[in-house]
Amino acid sequence: MTRPITGRVGPGLRRTAGAPAPRRETAAEPGTVRIAVDLLGGDHAPAVVVDGALRACRADPALHLLLVGPAEDADAVLDALTPGDRCRVRTRSASVPPTRRAQTAGPTESGVRSAVLAVAEREADAAVSAGSTGATVTSAALGLGRWPGVRRPALAAVLPTAAGRVVLLDVGATVDPDAQTLAAHARLGSAYAHAVHGVAAPRVGLLTIGSERGKGDRLRRAVPALLAGADLPGGGRYAGLIEGVDVVRGGAADVAVTDGFTGNVLLKGLETAYALVGPPGAEGDRLPRAAVLLGVAGTVVVCHGAATGEDLAAGIAHAADLHRRRAVPAIAELANRTSSDRRSSDEVRYEQ
Amino acid sequence: MTRPITGRVGPGLRRTAGAPAPRRETAAEPGTVRIAVDLLGGDHAPAVVVDGALRACRADPALHLLLVGPAEDADAVLDALTPGDRCRVRTRSASVPPTRRAQTAGPTESGVRSAVLAVAEREADAAVSAGSTGATVTSAALGLGRWPGVRRPALAAVLPTAAGRVVLLDVGATVDPDAQTLAAHARLGSAYAHAVHGVAAPRVGLLTIGSERGKGDRLRRAVPALLAGADLPGGGRYAGLIEGVDVVRGGAADVAVTDGFTGNVLLKGLETAYALVGPPGAEGDRLPRAAVLLGVAGTVVVCHGAATGEDLAAGIAHAADLHRRRAVPAIAELANRTSSDRRSSDEVRYEQ
Incomplete structure (x- = not known):
């Protein structure tokens, strides 16, 4: 050919296999x-x-x-x-x-x-x-x-809702998180909604099974105390407990935080439903079925x-x-700004 | 009036408040x-x-x-x-x-x-x-x-899929189950599919985040060993790992077993999606948004x-x-038949 x-x-x-990569900085067109x-x-x-x-x-x-x-x-x-x-x-x-x-x-x-x-x-x-x-x-x-301050990465997906879109994370990177990890992922989600979706003050909800205080499993009951009143990146704030319905109907939160297991099951369920019967909202067809690692x-x-x-x-x-x-450096920068007190020495600073 | x-x-x-209930057996019409x-x-x-x-x-x-x-x-x-x-x-x-x-x-x-x-x-x-x-x-x-042999009840919901319907359990009764509980709920789900849906040999899938062996969180990784080769009620058998997509597309399993937290989040998400954009399959509109306690x-x-x-x-x-x-007694009877070796003395036999 x-x-x-x-x-x-x-x-x-x-x-070829094993050959060292040339460190060329190809001059790319804008x-x-x-x-x-x-x-x-x-x-x-x-x-x-x-x-x-x-x-x-x-x-x-x-x-x-x-x-x-x-x-x-x-x-x-x-x-x-x-x-x-x-x-x-x-x-x-x-x-x-x-x-x-x-x-x-x-x-x-x-x-x-x-x-x-x-x-x-x-x-x-x-x-x-x-x-x-x-x-x-x-x-x-x-x-x-x-990134500094991030021990467990999160996969962030974006789902269409009847009222805009929602950032759902984690959808599979960290399947057995603790409460501190969910709180850290809340910060990443807030930074994503601000940097990528341009949300001025993202509302970050904790996905659980009932919106009353104290509802949820052991893991979920430990998280609100870590998020209430916290200074989330991009001017975000903790918006309280949300449910599966809010990930579809929208309006209650710009970001839905959950563990990677539940997030993955929900994401695959909803994406399949939307593929079969059509997505809610106006922009459903334009959102990719792909997630970015934060x-x-x-x-x-x-x-x-x-x-x-x-x-x-x-x-x-x-x-x-x-x-x-330049979304990933921007999110890293935002997340770092409010997590500087959590930085540990074995982590690598993000540079680009 | x-x-x-x-x-x-x-x-x-x-x-009136506190009055003892009369133990009348009202002669009810058929x-x-x-x-x-x-x-x-x-x-x-x-x-x-x-x-x-x-x-x-x-x-x-x-x-x-x-x-x-x-x-x-x-x-x-x-x-x-x-x-x-x-x-x-x-x-x-x-x-x-x-x-x-x-x-x-x-x-x-x-x-x-x-x-x-x-x-x-x-x-x-x-x-x-x-x-x-x-x-x-x-x-x-x-x-x-x-029921004998059941320590933790399960809420069983029925969802429409593109290929029939699927029994999803638990959807909220037991939010922090162990592997034995998930295996017990697999038996309840199999009995339900047989007794209520008339499925001859129900296929019971374990809901997880990837269909390869060893995928899932700590809880999920412990369950297949308890179900593989098990004699499930109503001639049921363990059909392996399934994903969120299978609860919507159908065809892979008649029953999807999960913890009450994940099941509740998924159920509320899918039900809301189906209410907004229409359910998959032919009978979606006829299924109740309600779950029975098993x-x-x-x-x-x-x-x-x-x-x-x-x-x-x-x-x-x-x-x-x-x-x-007479679904509940029938399910109890089926579930009891294969769990007699697990019966413990502090549990109550079901009679009706």
Whole structure:
């Protein structure tokens, strides 16, 4: 195949397994975003990821995709591009140097580790994966470092409601949190709503099973005391207990805080419902079915394991949008400003 | 007011506070169901309960409603009945004898305790409340006794899916269960699907956040070992891990087992979504937004605190339907058959 494709790089520029990454700072045009896409992650990888990468490419010519995975799968994307496609696509082997390889990593986890590495090495501005959330969180925390004051990252999703949208977190990064972690995630959610959604003083609700005081399980009963009266980032404030109904109807809170288990179950339930019968509100169709990892020093977007090509494309577009808004550094900055007293020495300051 | 109303009883038959219940076995016509309705339970009580009782009355002339609450609220139902309404309505004071009054009970809890007492005293066949789930579970466990082998009751709701319906339990009775409780609830759910939905060999899934082995939080990781290969009631079998998507799309399991916290959040989210944008599948509109308490020796149906009059009417109809099918004794019998080796001496055998 020698069809000329805009931006296609020759095989000579492809990274090989274990080769050190060149620390080049490619002079990117304004608006350009370089996204590392994990071709190996997801239930239907690489087919849907290839499909998603192509869709993302065609929707946004200013994307530079770095396809991370086996050369033959990356070639499927390169070969499908036509002279009319103006985005740039490069490839990178999914393998990582043996010294960085975790004992427990399976073959499907090397994609996300390599994609995260591309961000750490400034080869990409953001990473996108539909692979194992656990592997993504671990790779991101180890490869990029965590924000000051954040011990447990949170995955933040955005759901449409009948009255605007709601930031739901955590949706799977931290499945057995303690009360302090939920309070820390409330701060991250408040910063997200302020920095990304432009909410002046975000109302942060604690998702539970009844809005009366004292309702909920053991974990939930311990959280309000930590949040009441707290100074949340972006001028946010704790808005009290909310319920499942509020995540759909909206209006009660801009942010819904919960543990990663409950958040993931609810998110997958509601997203599936909205896909089947239509979303509530006006902008439901425009929100991506993808979540951004908050608490690690880089932009990492996670799609569901069952993501479709359309979902992957939306996840890639979400990552590009977040990078263009400089959302992750802004959220880190906001969260850091009110958590300076909680900083611990083993954590990495976020820089970009 | 002396307007003649079919079935209206005179003030002389009204129970007064603390009076012992007559142990009469009213000769009921075939199809007749006597439902004790808690007029005090719910965010908008008594107005929506009065509305719900009237709707239920008019939809099913074979209902005999026992309205439990302040006389003036019960009178609102009695007075609104017309000569064309053929169901019978009696009233009962919400107060309970001081010896039965729990230390922690607030004024809104006396309704459900009195309604449950009416079932215990054979004055009613079932109780319906939109009050505090915690108070209902406690009242029912103390007033009616638990089934053999069941330490923690479960609330079972039924949700429409794109492929039939799914029994979701627990939706709020037991918010901090251990793995053994989830396994016990799997048995109750299997018995429900068999006895009420006529499923020959129910497939019981464990709701978690990824369908691969080992996914989930600490609690979820301990459950599959307890269920794999188990003999579930009604010929049921453990169908493995399921996700939020399966509770909406259906097809993977007839029963979804989860803790009362996650189940309640998911149920309220999905029900609100279906109310806003329409339910999936063919029978979504016909399923009540009410749950039945499994594990206690009587038919007790719980509506949401935010229930509407329509929801209350559906809850009353659900209770009547369950009683007519003799569902609760059948589920107790099925569950007991496979849990005889787990029976403990302090539990009460269910009889009806």
